[in-house]
Amino acid sequence: MTRPLPDLHNHEFAEHWAGLSQGRVRIRRCRSCGRHAWPPRPTCRACFSLDHEWVDVEPHGTLYSWTVVGHATLPGFESPYAVVLVELTAPVGVRLLGSYDGELADLKIGQPLTARPVQVTDEVHLLSWSHPETSKNPDDTDGAVATDDHDTEVGEYQ
Numbered sequence: 001m002t003r004p005l006p007d008l009h010n011h012e013f014a015e016h017w018a019g020l021s022q023g024r025v026r027i028r029r030c031r032s033c034g035r036h037a038w039p040p041r042p043t044c045r046a047c048f049s050l051d052h053e054w055v056d057v058e059p060h061g062t063l064y065s066w067t068v069v070g071h072a073t074l075p076g077f078e079s080p081y082a083v084v085l086v087e088l089t090a091p092v093g094v095r096l097l098g099s100y101d102g103e104l105a106d107l108k109i110g111q112p113l114t115a116r117p118v119q120v121t122d123e124v125h126l127l128s129w130s131h132p133e134t135s136k137n138p139d140d141t142d143g144a145v146a147t148d149d150h151d152t153e154v155g156e157y158q
């Protein structure tokens, strides 16, 4: 069963979803004062400028908070599962939501997490956060960088 998915045509977020489908994590930055903003808003919260651009960020950070959903109330989710709020290492002060791929018992505030876009439908990729040491594929001994391995996980989310 398909779970609820983001509206790819919502103009405030469209660049973000498009970025994830290209393997990039993109957020807004104010062209006037340089402040990064997430979630995006029409005006900069610092200087009220309407002039913004989209920039790539590295999906590395620390666990700021999380919640464990014990009884799924939406289709397409297998409970229990965790939703995490991760504070990026850079830029400072930006927090991203995402799903969590790991043991629930391993969730601890402040621990490092890293994310990658995971394909959930033909068009939609969502961020999935995991512990850095478990995000590497131990069987990948040929030195290839596993940038496209999200394609192998489609089945988990449908």
Ligand SMILES: [Zn+2]
Pocket (backbone or CB within 6 Å): 030, 031, 032, 033, 034, 035, 044, 045, 046, 047, 048, 049
């Ligand atoms: Zn600004």
